[in-house]
Amino acid sequence: MSTLTEPASAPTATPSVIDLEKQYLLQNYARYPVVIRRGKGAWMFDDQGRRYLDFISGIGVNALGHAHPRIVEVIRQQVDSLIHCSNLYYHDYQGPLAKKLAEVSGLNRSFFCNSGTEAMEGAIKMCRAHGNRISREKYELVTLDNSFHGRTVGAISVTGQPKYRQDFEPLLPGVRFVPPGDAAALEAAVSERTAGILIELIQGEGGVYPMNAEYARLARTLADKYDALLVFDEIQCGVGRPGKYFAYQLMDPVVLPDIMVAAKPLACGLPLGCIVSNERAAPSLAAGMHGSTFGGGALACRVALEFFDILGELLPQVVRVGDYFRARLRDLAGRYPFITDVRGFGLMVGAELSFPGKQIVLDAMERGLLINCTHEKVLRFLPPYIVTENEVDIAIGVLDEIFALQKEA
Numbered sequence: 001m002s003t004l005t006e007p008a009s010a011p012t013a014t015p016s017v018i019d020l021e022k023q024y025l026l027q028n029y030a031r032y033p034v035v036i037r038r039g040k041g042a043w044m045f046d047d048q049g050r051r052y053l054d055f056i057s058g059i060g061v062n063a064l065g066h067a068h069p070r071i072v073e074v075i076r077q078q079v080d081s082l083i084h085c086s087n088l089y090y091h092d093y094q095g096p097l098a099k100k101l102a103e104v105s106g107l108n109r110s111f112f113c114n115s116g117t118e119a120m121e122g123a124i125k126m127c128r129a130h131g132n133r134i135s136r137e138k139y140e141l142v143t144l145d146n147s148f149h150g151r152t153v154g155a156i157s158v159t160g161q162p163k164y165r166q167d168f169e170p171l172l173p174g175v176r177f178v179p180p181g182d183a184a185a186l187e188a189a190v191s192e193r194t195a196g197i198l199i200e201l202i203q204g205e206g207g208v209y210p211m212n213a214e215y216a217r218l219a220r221t222l223a224d225k226y227d228a229l230l231v232f233d234e235i236q237c238g239v240g241r242p243g244k245y246f247a248y249q250l251m252d253p254v255v256l257p258d259i260m261v262a263a264k265p266l267a268c269g270l271p272l273g274c275i276v277s278n279e280r281a282a283p284s285l286a287a288g289m290h291g292s293t294f295g296g297g298a299l300a301c302r303v304a305l306e307f308f309d310i311l312g313e314l315l316p317q318v319v320r321v322g323d324y325f326r327a328r329l330r331d332l333a334g335r336y337p338f339i340t341d342v343r344g345f346g347l348m349v350g351a352e353l354s355f356p357g358k359q360i361v362l363d364a365m366e367r368g369l370l371i372n373c374t375h376e377k378v379l380r381f382l383p384p385y386i387v388t389e390n391e392v393d394i395a396i397g398v399l400d401e402i403f404a405l406q407k408e409a
């Protein structure tokens with residue numbers, strides 16, 4: 001596919017923006033040399049007028065794509081009346097959003113924060129407080145190898161990838177890592193000392209690896225047996241992305257956790273995270289034990305309510321287009337044997353390669369398609385939920401072109 005262009009609408013500022021960042025920002029991000037200026041639907045446009053089909057959605061954030069008219073409209077209305085008032089007072093949107101979350105999740109008490117890692121941090125505190133009430137010895141957290149739970153100190157302590165932890169050790173004590181999906185290892189790790197079991201049902205950063213229903217059920221059984229809290233991290237794999245509201249609803253019957261944490265797409269690009277818990281876990285946080293200055297602001301909560309209003313109707317499309325996308329990727333896998341697996345649910349899709357995928361990401365960007373590679377060899381696709389079959393066809397065309405060159409090389 002040749003790159004589609006539109007006339008640049010403003011003079012280019014690329015060198016100075018990039019230079020300023022190089023001079024004044026902490027150099028913790030390895031950014032691509034692209035300056036994004038605006039987005040519309042599933043497309044983004046850079047300062048050179050180049051357009052890109054966005055199959056990463058701000059790493060799973062822009063669920064409704066860019067500049068969705070209903071989201072733009074509620075933001076316009078809400079900034080005119082109230083953006084933030086702190087958690088000292090009530091406002092019109094936190095209660096209704098918590099009610100909506102209760103309806104769609106099957107868990108009934110929410111806490112709002114600003115990001116995924118902050119939600120995870122709160123969930124860890126809930127596990128620790130729950131354990132502490134029972135015994136000072138009950139503080140262990142059982143979590144999975146290959147997981148990713150965020151970047152704060154608590155979250156990296158339970159993240160099962162040494163590269164995220166090693167520069168910051170020593171971290172939280174009492175964390176036990178087990179191989180994902182290994183029932184015997186999970187059974188051996190959970191005991192009377194366990195305060196919480198933390199699971200990402202579809203590991204995102206770890207390469208789009210789903211856990212099966214038996215494993216989820218075993219975690220539930222062990223949490224009940226040892227009076228530990230079961231926490232599902234739905235930050236990447238939840239909130240509509242798997243074609244259900246939450247990944248634990250893919251299981252039949254549904255395996256309910258005690259605590260679920262979510263973030264990324266909740267407020268369509270505004271920062272919002274949440275902890276949603278059942279009545280068993282909720283008392284672990286009493287008044288004054290946790291809080292957030294920005295969390296659950298009026299603007300973010302109102303946008304999330306609007307998002308949930310739209311999401312209900314979008315879920316069938318997420319399932320349909322996701323199935324179509326995986327089928328088309330499997331066709332490619334039939335022709336290119338170096339694609340060793342295609343997996344995922346809804347619009348959380350992974351294609352594993354037999355070689356590192358970094359160059360494929362660059363080649364795709366060159367051709368106007370934004371994707372990501374994680375776990376070295378897994379191409380990860382997190383397109384917006386509004387993506388169409390036609391846009392999937394465009395993405396597949398780009399990948400086909402790149403893979404054909406790979407085959408020749």
Ligand SMILES: Cc1ncc(COP(=O)(O)O)c(C=O)c1O
Binds near residue numbers: 059116120150233234
């Ligand atoms: C499963 C999971 N948990 C936690 C996080 C951390 O979320 P945030 O970057 O919003 O802090 C992420 C982010 O990618 C994630 O994928």
